Amino acid sequence: MDTILSQTNPIAGIQADFGAYAEKMKRKDDAHRVNGIPDYSFSMDWRLREQIRKLPCFYALSKRVAVHDEARQRQIKTASALQVGPNQFPEIYEMALDCAKRLGIGPPNVFVQHDQTMNAYTFASDTATPIVVLHSGIVERLTPGELKCVIGHECGHIHNEHSVYMSIVNLIAGALNSGGLGAALAAMLTQATLLLFYEWNRAAEVTCDRAGMICADNLEDAISVNKKLLYGTFLNREDNVNIDDIRSQFSNIAAATSVFTEMANDHPSSIRRVLTSEEFTHCELLYRWRPELLQPGLELRSKEECDKACEKYTAVFKESRKAVG
Numbered sequence: 661m662d663t664i665l666s667q668t669n670p671i672a673g674i675q676a677d678f679g680a681y682a683e684k685m686k687r688k689d690d691a692h693r694v695n696g697i698p699d700y701s702f703s704m705d706w707r708l709r710e711q712i713r714k715l716p717c718f719y720a721l722s723k724r725v726a727v728h729d730e731a732r733q734r735q736i737k738t739a740s741a742l743q744v745g746p747n748q749f750p751e752i753y754e755m756a757l758d759c760a761k762r763l764g765i766g767p768p769n770v771f772v773q774h775d776q777t778m779n780a781y782t783f784a785s786d787t788a789t790p791i792v793v794l795h796s797g798i799v800e801r802l803t804p805g806e807l808k809c810v811i812g813h814e815c816g817h818i819h820n821e822h823s824v825y826m827s828i829v830n831l832i833a834g835a836l837n838s839g840g841l842g843a844a845l846a847a848m849l850t851q852a853t854l855l856l857f858y859e860w861n862r863a864a865e866v867t868c869d870r871a872g873m874i875c876a877d878n879l880e881d882a883i884s885v886n887k888k889l890l891y892g893t894f895l896n897r898e899d900n901v902n903i904d905d906i907r908s909q910f911s912n913i914a915a916a917t918s919v920f921t922e923m924a925n926d927h928p929s930s931i932r933r934v935l936t937s938e939e940f941t942h943c944e945l946l947y948r949w950r951p952e953l954l955q956p957g958l959e960l961r962s963k964e965e966c967d968k969a970c971e972k973y974t975a976v977f978k979e980s981r982k983a984v985g
């Protein structure tokens with residue numbers, strides 16, 4: 661009976677006990693945590709997350725959604741994608757092991773799915789091993805070093821417990837696009853709440869780009885991933901991208917009316933991500949994780965200074981106020 665039930669109901673037998681997960685995380689090596697938070701996390705991510713957490717019933721509902729989502733996606737991916745391991749794509753398997761070890765989390769299950777879009781994403785709850793999905797488009801078009809940064813980014817979502825919040829953001833976004841009852845329920849949220857979710861989601865991506873850099877073999881790989889998300893991969897001319905020109909391009913979009921479109925995006929534009937990643941290469945905290953990557957003569961800044969600079973590139977909501985004068 662239990663077997664039949666677990667085949668038909670992906671959440672049968674699973675306990676939504678995030679307290680146990682939090683306790684397990686707390687016991688991990690605390691050398692890189694400040695008040696229980698990974699020390700590299702973008703301050704805007706945690707600040708906005710606290711605001712979301714205070715919404716009535718939000719966290720309890722989100723936990724349930726994350727548990728259901730993770731269990732359902734595990735079944736879907738097991739049926740439709742290839743799980744990497746020591747005998748299947750062992751190099752990707754090794755990358756995941758290495759990134760997980762570097763961040764101090766358990767290794768995720770990694771699936772490669774046939775899909776030509778350049779995408780990767782994670783499902784996690786406290787009830788099972790997290791899942792990282794890599795589209796074949798990203799595996800085919802990135803160098804091994806760049807792919808490792810993507811896997812490190814996804815491990816960052818697990819390390820920072822983002823999935824609880826991201827599951828509900830995705831649910832709402834899906835409901836809004838679905839029409840019918842789902843859209844009606846999502847519409848009950850105020851516009852301000854939705855915009856808060858998206859603003860947080862964009863800040864969370866900055867945190868995880870930093871995780872990707874901490875896991876990188878070479879910091880340039882992490883920046884070139886975002887460059888390729890900007891212009892594509894077909895020419896292999898990332899050396900033609902000039903960071904000062906990117907900054908100048910950013911100054912043309914900051915506080916322009918186009919920020920209203922960006923406010924409803926769950927990821928920062930790649931222009932912004934190139935700049936926030938470049939900023940983190942100057943952060944002294946990065947080299948506490950990876951002292952061997954520090955280049956002689958590099959100008960270093962504190963974590964606070966780095967967060968402040970990254971907020972300038974990420975705070976679309978603030979820019980929107982400037983855009984209207």
Ligand SMILES: [Zn+2]
Pocket residue numbers: 813814817865868
């Ligand atoms: Zn991400």
